[in-house]
Amino acid sequence: MTKLMVFIDGTWLYSNLRHLAKESNQPNFHIDYGALPHAVREQIERQSGLTGLQVVRTFFFGSYPVNYDVVDEDRARKRKDFFRMLREDYHYEVEAYPIDYADRRILQDDREADDTFSPREKCVDIALASAMMYFAAIPGAFDIAVAVVGDKDYFPMFQRVRNLGKRIAVASIRQSCAKVYSDRQDEKRIKDFHIIWLNDMVDRIAWVPEESLVECKSPLHEGNREVLTTMRLREGQPFFCDSCRAKFAEQKAEQMAEFTASASLAGHRGEEEGEGGEGDQHNEGIVDAIIPDRGFGFIKRRDGASFFFHLTHLTNADWGTVNVGDLARFTITKMPQGGKAGAAGEVTIVESAAGNGRSAGNLTRR
Template identity: 30%
Template structure:
């Protein structure tokens, strides 16, 4: 069976998220990360007229460190969710705000994604089709090298509208970059809507049961979350932390 791997530039996806959220006034839209690889798989199967095995999904993301007044616990929970509930392989790079003064705030994301895709491409039989969820021109060399190795490549992008076109036009205009028409996330939002279901969970801190739609690995009840928030805001103000 034809094997595909999905490589997600999480920083780019994060950048286009507000656009997806507001599309058609869908304020309640939440992306179901488990459906994303499935959407790409179905697209490829339609294009090829045969079964495709989506063997792995990689997600490359960043996490802010040393950012004054910022608590990165939600980012950590998000990556944990991708890891444990969606079976994504995550590679997370630090975005260090300590170096802000020198203007050096780059992270390793694009090189990280490209290196992972190339090293997988060199494993015999690892995959036939690379699915690149990104929009930056920086990936052009990666795509060319993958295709030189005989891999096929598909772009997973966002079509955009009204002056917001997050896929670099040169990625779309240049010939010999992609082997299939792109999959546009914004054309399939209905299939990517996360369905929240309520369940009773036990607070990992105080042991109280609460009805919730939270799906994170660890669960804290509303009381414990509020207490934590207050504690954090006192710490941010430089006040004494409660032991």
């Protein structure tokens, strides 16, 4: 058996999707990540005449925002849902690193025109290089490494991996590929196959969205609750339609300003979270207040620290079923500060205190 490992520079791929979108004439082009590793494998088989290649693992290296303007929470959440989908649906190994937005909007177009801030991604290329080098050094881990990349920085690593007797294939995008990879003469001696152009396989790797009718669980929803969506839902994850999500974003921004620390912890959190993986520590606490008609509540951790959460933060329960006294596990997006509550990110109800009933809770200053 000839073993293939696929290493994807997710940040590069993501920022060059528009070229594939153009190629495929679909402005909403998305990649089918289940198909991608196998589409690349087929290309190698076709080129080389090798048969029986097996993709034994696929790695995806990317980043996610931290410390951003809360208005963008939905956008940040989608990134995490995407990584989760890669892990759960396709068994990718995902390595993601935080990018500190210093309390700003995530998209440049949403920032002030004279704001010179530019978010800095860290670790992604080194993480990819380290992983490929590491597995190349482990006997029998793989025979062929497929790098889905475009940046020039990787070529010294490819040389080293080839020195270990491994074969390298590069898959890239024509409009964003360093010359060193497309060079037919391969002067740097970095590859064992012709370059594979994702441009030429857009139909094979396009994700075809499937629409389904789902019930919007938002208490703010107007009209028929059954909505057509292409969104992929995890089991137990409540669905909210686009217009309810927009309303939530406004509501949340107001509530966060009212109840949680307004000063950001810029410069600190990013580093604390920088240990690789998703970085969020899991915390446990008891739901100790719920304001049912305004769609938010508070969780108290054992050390007494209090955290604001909104109904959209729930990962496995409907707002109507959450009770005071429930045991919840949650991630933190803001630490409590200056006597104000912190803010939770994702909230998972671990144990229900059903029977205690819902109570309006006490809205004293925290």
